[in-house]
Amino acid sequence: MEVFKNMSKENKVNLLRLLFFTIISFILYRYYSHVGKKFSIVMGFLIVYLLLGGEIFQRGIYSITHGNSMDENFLITIATFIAFLLGQYEEALAVLIFYSFGEVFEDIATDKSRDNIKSLMDIVPQKAQKVNPDGTFTEVDIEDIEIGDIILASDGEKIAVDGIVIDGEGLLDTSSLTGESLPKSIKSGSKILSSSILSSGIIRYRASKVFDDSIANKIIELIEESNERKSDSERLITRFAKIYTPIVVALATFIAIVPPLLGFGLREYLLRAGTFLIIACPCALVISIPLTYISGLGLASKNKILLKGSNFFEKIMDSDTLFTDKTGTLTKGEFDIETIVYYTDYSKNLILDYIYNLEKLSNHPIAKSIVNSLNRNDNPSYFIASKNIIGMGVWARTYENNEIKIGSADFVGEVDNTNGKAVYMTINNLLVCKIILQDKLKDDAKETIDDIRENFNQIAVLSGDDEKAVIEVAKELGIGYCAKLLPDEKLELLRDEQKKGHSVIYLGDGINDGPILKSADVGISMGQTASDLAIEASDILIVNGEVSKIKDLIKISKIVDKTAKENLSFILLAKIIILILGLFGYAPMWLAVFGDVGVSIIATLWAMRILNKKI
Structure with a gap:
């Protein structure tokens, strides 16, 4: 499995250690079955028992002596002690071995998830x-x-x-x-x-x-802490374990004491109590459900999606409304010429030749877009001098001693009324034309909206852009729209939908949409954000800014939700069946081991499958 690749040195050592103890335990068991309860064999079992379970016993004792709730370590400690006390040495070791393997598998999966998350942290030089x-x-x-x-x-x-x-x-x-x-x-x-x-x-x-x-370090901190915010399911399991474990200990104590007082065999019911403790141990739930969400975080980060907490998987599943920004979110900032407005009687062909040949001098993406759109003939002989002024535009002088400027409104000395979506040209400081540019939809925008449409009751674009531009985008994507919105108007619209009982995802570029990103049920930034406010406001970062990652995010959320439900159903069913058998004395301790640690390992491996999913 991919999850075992690049395993940490610590996990390799722990696996080899467990394999060694497993072999030694098997050899001891074989000798024990042939020669019986000899002192040397019992001492061998005891040494392995203490070496194998020492850390588990310390955690279990620490949990009780420091006033914490009784956890799975405490239950394992009590159950294996009873088993060993009653001469069920191989059963006690089997419990410890299976449980320890479960812990190692959990660590391997968690490390893999964190490695995927930390791969996003290579965003600054060392x-x-x-x-x-x-x-x-x-x-x-x-x-x-x-x-x-x-x-x-x-x-x-x-x-x-x-x-x-x-x-x-x-x-x-x-x-x-x-x-x-x-x-x-x-x-x-x-x-x-x-x-x-x-x-x-x-x-x-x-x-x-x-x-x-710095901005980069704030992002790194969010990455490192992304698995600390628990989902509702994880919190439920944690609260459940704190209440459940003391009840289990009380029932086991009742089984161990009351029947013997009524004349039934002490040894038999002590063994049943130990078996009951192992079966009832909640470690399968405590390990596998959180690991499902941790694996989901790892899969998401592997696909360049960073969630600030596993709770957002559930929120995405619950959302019924998607609002999205336009510029930089649905569009990619690669411009086509929408129209050219002429202001003088200069020859249009000559103007276009000037624009084409001068913009070829610039490496700016807008200049390249204009050159590709015009597709004129090369004729550098128009000019006796030219200069590319980075960040402003291009300056040139013709053989007729005319001074030409092509570039931003500031460069040519004009007032921009197109929100920066135009390139201006002057000849001898006289405005001769304005090239109005049209932003392109991202290549994956339409396909993505079509694919996710069934997941939402409403999808709409909210933009501060002019209505014509917003209508064109909305019409092409087949979604609703609102144009010429100020940030506070966007926020008011979102809150109106929430008051109606809708759960809203907002998809923005993470720069100017801080308030609405923070107020949405799930705020998603397209690309790592460029301001402290947006970093804190967003719940999810799509690192490469691809709209199609929304589709991937929904798919990953469904995988996580399905896996968590499958694990929960399997664990509860297995435990109920084996618990009933144990209460009536039909479940030996090895079956109790399977009912707890065996089920934990199966559920853990099932959760780890998420890391290998191809999205």
Whole structure:
């Protein structure tokens, strides 16, 4: 099984130790069955019993002496002691061996889940180049960077800590933070966040936070703590065990004392009491149900989905409404030309040739999109000089001594009324055209919405964008919509649905939707978020920003829910049957062992199957 790959050294040692004790126990049993109860054989059993169960006994005694509720360790301790006292040596060792194997399997599965989760933590470099006062460089651990330190970053390097650019310029890939496919132009004065990647350029930046306070570390902390928030089912099992265990001990005590007082055999009913304790031990429930959810967290993280707690699997299953943001969530930031607005009597063909040939000088994704959309002929001979100004646009001068600027509204000196979705062109500071861009739907958006439609009573896009753009997206996806919404209006709409009894999932880009992400029953961010507020507000992070991961998330939630129910049903059925047999004396201790630890191992392996699921 995949779950046993890359097993930790500790788990390997524990498995070898258990295999060794299993072989020794089998040899002792064979000798015991042939030569009987000799002192050397009994001492051999006792030594193995103490070595094998020492840690379990310590935990059981500690639980009682420190005022904690009686747990499975205490029940195992009492049951095996009774078995050993009554001469059922092989039974006592079998209980300890099976139980210990169950614990090791649980540790292996938990480690595998955590490894999958921690694979998402490779979002920052381990080292950074610190610029010394004399201009030399020193390689330092990112934990040693202090506020005010100057750090050098080159092409392809990850940003170590949050900071402010003081020198240089380039393009910053923030997709690991925001899921945004368009690189962000940066220059002196630009704020940058840890774990983003400098895709081009060389910069020096001043650290504005130490690593422990950085965005990346906040994400890492959430990853490490993701399995600490328990699901409702896990909490129920924990509460159940605290009440159930004392009742079981009381019943076992009754079985051991009352029948002998009425004239029945003391040995027989002590053995029945020990058998009852083993059968009734709740470790199968206590181990397998939480492990089901831990395995679900591992499978999700393996598929680039980070849940901040296993409780959200159940909340996803209970949700009947899906609201989603548009820009950066359903759309990918790769623009097509929607229309070109002309303002002068300049030749349109000449204008398009200028745009095509000048935008080819830029590596910016919007420039590349415009070039691909226009598909004109190359003619660089139009210009005697040209310059690509990173983050702003392209400047050129023609042989006729005309100055041309193509780029953002700020670059050409115009007022933008398109929310940044246009490129402007001026000739001699006269606006000649405006290229209005249209954001593209993500490739997997329509297929995903179609696939998950049956899971929700209502799916709608909520956007602050203009109505025309929102209608086009909603119509193409076949979902409802609301446009021109301010953040507080989005929040009000969501709360209205909750007041009607609906459980709402909100899917956003994790940047401007902090309030609604926090208020939704399940808030999902597309890409690791770019603000402290959004990190705290989101319940689930989809690391790569793919809409199709919503479909995967729902599928994983169904797998977890089904596995938990299957394990619960199997455990309760097996225990009830064997418990009844035990009360009437028809269940030997080996069957009690199967009824507890054997069932635990089967349920644990069944839960571990989740880690090998292909989504």
